Amino acid sequence: MQTGQAGNVQSLMEAGDFPAAASMLADQLAALDASRPAQNGPTTDAKAATKTSDAKRARIEALYLSAVCARYQNDHATARSFVQKLFDIEPFFGRGFLEEAHICRAEGKAREALSNYQRASEANPAILAAWREQIKILEASDQPGMAAHARGELSYYESLPEAVLRAQALLNEGRLLKAEELVKDFLLGAPRHVDAMLLLADISARVGAYEEAEYLLDSALLFAPDNRRAMKDYVLVMRKQQKFAKSSDMCAKLVALDPEDASALFQQTIEHMQHGQNQAATDGIDALLVREPDNPAFLLLRGHIEKALGRQDTAIAAYQRAISVRNDNGQAFYALANLKTYTFSDDEIIVMKALLDDGRCALDDRIHLNFALAAAYEKTGDTDQAFAHYGEGNRMKKAQSRYTSEVMHEELQRQKEFCTPALFAAQSGKGCPAPDPIFIVGLPRAGSTLIEQILASHSQIDGTLELPNILSLSRSLQNAARKTKAGTYPANLHDLSGEELSAHGQAFIEDTRMHRQGAAFFTDKMPNNFRHIGLVSLILPNAKIIDARRDPMDCCFSGFKQLFAQGQEFTYGLAEMGRYYADYVALMDHWQRTLPGKILHVQHEDVLDDLEAQVRRMLDYLGLAFEPACLDFHNTERAVRTASSSQVRQPLNRKGLGAWRPFEKHLDPLKIALGDHYRPENYSG
Template identity: 45%
Template sequence: MQNDPLVEAKLALARGDVVAAGAMAAKLVATRGDDPEVLYFAAVTARMRGDLPAAHRLLDQLIERAPYLGRAWQERGHCHRQAGNRERAIAAYERATDLNPLLTASLKLLVAHYQQADPAKTGELIEKIHDVEGHPPELLAALSAYYDQDYTLAEERIRAYLMKAPADPVAMRLLAELGTRLGEYEDAEFILERCCHLNPGFLPARFDYAEVLSKRFKFETALTVAEKLVAAEPANPQFLMQRANLMLHVGRTEDAADEYSRLQANAPDHTTVSLTYGHALKTLGRIDAAVAAYRRAYTVRPDFGDAYWSLANLKTYRFTPDEIEVMVDEEGKPGIAVDDRIHLCFALGKAFEDAREYARSFEYYQRGNALRQGVAQYKPNAITREFDRQIEHCDAALFADKAGAGCPAPDPIFILGLPRAGSTLLEQILASHSQVEGTTELPDVMATASRLSGRLAADAQEIYPANLRELSAEKLAELGQAYIDSTRIHRVEGTPFFIDKMPNNFRHIGLIHLMLPNARIIDARREPLACGFSVFKQLFAQGQDFSYDLDHIGRYYTDYVRLMDHWDAVLPGRVLKVQHEDVIEDLEGQVRRILDYCGLPFEQSCVEFHRTERAVRTPSSEQVRRPINRDGTEVWKNFDPWLGPLKAALGA
């Protein structure tokens, strides 16, 4: 059997024949230039031949394709070191070990650099080296595959190793992390819970356990775990950061902001701390302070795309010419990480839109969306099938059969629909009422639907929502009460009603009605072209994967309308549709209509919603702190020449 040419090239290099290895690498780049391993090997041989410019060009290509590959940054460090660029080499080695802590060559070179100037850091690095070198070879092989993002190989190796060492905490933690990467949060939670039981002193597993609990929306339990970690190591910034993040999730925004402030004071150059501190300040309406935090983050790292996008996402911020010049320059660099490029593209789209350079703005929006879609890999047909199943199984007969079931609590007011459709405005209006508390986009309904779906084989039939017919009245009441209980942590004002503003809950109105028959449900609707383009230019933190392609947006909007029409047919009068444009044209009339539907007396404060001081966590936070206005209602018209795919997908 003929060997792989890359294997042959590696053998040539192992024999010391650098020239032959380099020639073979050049041929491989010409035929397999998209393969990260080929680019890495070619960069190594270029450096060993002394051709540092060629090595850097290859590394630029490699880092653009595989920004996660720590070995690429280590090789860049070797190139800078060979050229005598000591500071650049150190920065590259730091990045390499952040991405892959197994790279002992980088760790040892960092030890040599810091041993005189920073003894404390030197000690930490030496401890890391001893830790890595103390792992069994089988475990190192699994970890290496994991850091190279070959998760299939990593899982294969780690399961084989756990057959020999079933209680190894590092191995158990890695297996749980692989489960998390694949979205198998229930498995990951079980593994980490067992790991913590078998290895109570292994704090990294407890940290991961809190993270997985958070991903499963068990924020209160996760915060309890985080508090214990901080108690064990009160000065550990990672533990403090996790606790602050969880405080944000449960609505303790002031406490979280105080924690971030202390963390930033201790680590002023920590970009993630500055960024998240900015998010907390934005939520609290302290915009000048949020801007300062975001600017601090990009000052430390000029290619930190998320910092620029966070400024753009304030909606009211206007970039300076100098900031735009820096963003254009950083986005154009070949070695920039994909995530940073995506954030920069969306920020530049907003910057040029504000400058009324619409063609250039759309160019950046389009580029950022294309890159994000490449990551998200959204499949529109799967969503259409999901909506079809809701229509098929949640019919009038189901609701007639389950009449009178569920938890009778009237507390929740669900505001749902598509993102960027005016739901934050409706939330602010209702949250200005003395009997209603605004919370946030609560994940509890989707978590309930996920539990009802269960774990399925790839080729198995979906069991939800078909299994709603099998649920007894007692079970539906139990589900409704569980929702009331799980959301209680977000309710701090003691009002009789609260708002759940998760947009995607429109996909589960049948479930909501069955388990909470007395809840109010409001559909926030917006004109399709205005809504569609607003979605297209918004970079969402998570979810909403349909939003990164104009055709996908149009298809999703039409599927959404089709599903809402179904709910209106089988549950007539159950959902109140509120058109965003109507709210703008007749604010008081629509406020009275909404309050009547919710069974609430009219209060003038709901009309003067912009005076209400409360934490707002969505991208529209600054817009709802101003009086009602028509800004943005027809922004899409500036981009009309490029919206053909959206119009075609929307059809009539």
């Protein structure tokens, strides 16, 4: 919508001439339709892309104002049709929910109105009208707790300077660059404005620039150390970077500030779960659900805790309850699918399909619903529908990512270039001599959780988590190299002194102690540590390393089907998955040549063929005596927080072998990317 046209429409609406405004808006929508170019695929021309984006925003604004005009003329059916068209273009649009809520309010439907006002605030908390209307309904319906929360949020957003509030609104309507420009301009004149710094940190986090977000939050907390919003944002950013010690410390400070703050207690319960403090996590979620039994986030966390502890029935009940109190809860639907043992009913499939078709779901819910629906269709045997939804879910995730196969290839090439026999010879005899760690590396969905569960069944081995410490250390070394201009990581491994190598190794042992139960050895099942075996071997020369490997087609397609929480961005495309597998094998071949005898390769299919032989082989490599409990791994009681948690609580089975075959007609991009790792003759049987 052109500026002059928008002004004319606004003037007519302010004058109460809604029919004339509606007529002008209809002309504008017709003009936008007429000027819309035929799309034969995504454009790569920057000017064309900008023009298309501007036209989309103009259409959204015209549809929104058309809905407002229709409502003021008491034509609720037409108003709703404009709102639906708006959602078709821009799902989960805050002002769309606001208008739907106003329509419901005009019709006397207070409950539906409240729900839509709440969705408006969820989509865009900078919409002040949504908070104000919520407060009216909540006070009238005697819900003082929720009304108090809404008043607090309204007070906060009303207190923001106009520029910051405008930037917040732009951010939540997906206009990140414009929001960033606005808030940066504001900070030039008010460099210590904490709320503006928090908003800029939020923008950085949304594009994956977590280190920048951390810096901004550190700065904000320097100026306002007890700012609860800054503290909560800090917890989330630290968790995204897997800096769990920092997130845990900040959670403790939050709870100390206000021991009754449910949101702080919720975050602390997540921390307990992350650290394997199972009883504390269970007690925490029990207490929260006593206070708010219908809180969908609390119910979802209850399900996750029960799943990790192997209590499938209670996990299912919690997830289903989360859906019953919020039926578009994509995370809960996906959590059911991710149990791997759950079968969706026909009615549940219909509900998920309708939610995706409706357009009112948040992007994150739409992603989760696509993966859940894909799993549901796969179980029914409808592989075409299943693949379509796996593809759409991955497309949405890929759009949020800056990952490229080329950058990853170069990163892994640098490991081969700088981690040479000469490096290991020069640094021989250094590092921390502790033999405690057993690193299980490889690709996700390659059988590493099974190996960990087998080893954790041994009396001398503690199973822990996918520990972030090595990845965090590698980032620290990279950042240090940038700051000192002393080369790059891993080139700077050549420059580390014996004292530094030993200190890094000892720090790993101490920092991971919180995850252990007192056994002599412990596992670290972070698959991506394969990228840093050179670093591991230098700082912990006596650590053991097991490479968990699986048939490339099964492994890669299983990764493509899995919606990972974070850190596995190469799974968002078949070609990316195949190239990553090829690069992984090439790097593992390098490590085997450079560090002969250091790494034990365990093939998943061999474990399925002869469990006892492979268990004895692994224990021999580790220098441990055979224990029969390792064969009964599915009976071991411990928390497992990976996608394979359900499978490792069952005896071995061969269900996953060849799971890619029903989808074969869709998998040419994967086969091509795998190159020599895909040989048709290997699959002719």
